[in-house]
Amino acid sequence: LAIIANVRGANDASQFDEITYFGYPLSLSETFQQRNTNRSIDDALNDLAEIQELAEDTEKTLVVYLSMGFGNPYGDTYEMDYVHEFVDRFDQMEVSVTSLADTIGISYPTNISTLFETIIPKFPHIEVGGHLHTTPETAGEKIEAAYQSGCRRID
Numbered sequence: 001l002a003i004i005a006n007v008r009g010a011n012d013a014s015q016f017d018e019i020t021y022f023g024y025p026l027s028l029s030e031t032f033q034q035r036n037t038n039r040s041i042d043d044a045l046n047d048l049a050e051i052q053e054l055a056e057d058t059e060k061t062l063v064v065y066l067s068m069g070f071g072n073p074y075g076d077t078y079e080m081d082y083v084h085e086f087v088d089r090f091d092q093m094e095v096s097v098t099s100l101a102d103t104i105g106i107s108y109p110t111n112i113s114t115l116f117e118t119i120i121p122k123f124p125h126i127e128v129g130g131h132l133h134t135t136p137e138t139a140g141e142k143i144e145a146a147y148q149s150g151c152r153r154i155d
Helices: 007-013 030-037 041-057 080-092 109-122 136-148
Strands: 021-027 061-067 097-102 127-132
Touching: 007 021, 007 041, 021 030, 021 041, 030 041, 030 061, 041 061, 061 080, 080 097, 080 109, 097 109, 109 127, 109 136, 127 136
Parallel strands: 021 061, 061 097, 097 127
Antiparallel strands: none
């Protein structure tokens, strides 16, 4: 897996047979997207379409990390329906792996369960995973909530 933040990074990573996955961080938060990649969400979605095409052409798998998947501290829009809208866009691009990322460690068992229990059945053909930032004290309960709600890919 190579984490790439732009098309040039995907082009570079595509040159290596050892790399089988492109990991692309895309944020639900416009503020975080700008801070993380210096791109707007709209520009990042355009890049994502191009990266998905490159992944298909080079027999790589694209993994989209949906940053701020459980909320954000910037006051940007966050609702579970908003998460669904993004996963629907990924589905339309034929992205087969999406990881909901708790970028700042604010998830809790109830919202983890609710999100996975609604996303996974709606998109059964997408491998939906979780990227959960946590503390030693809360790791077990977060992982358990994700697994109990159908998530099978956690990092």
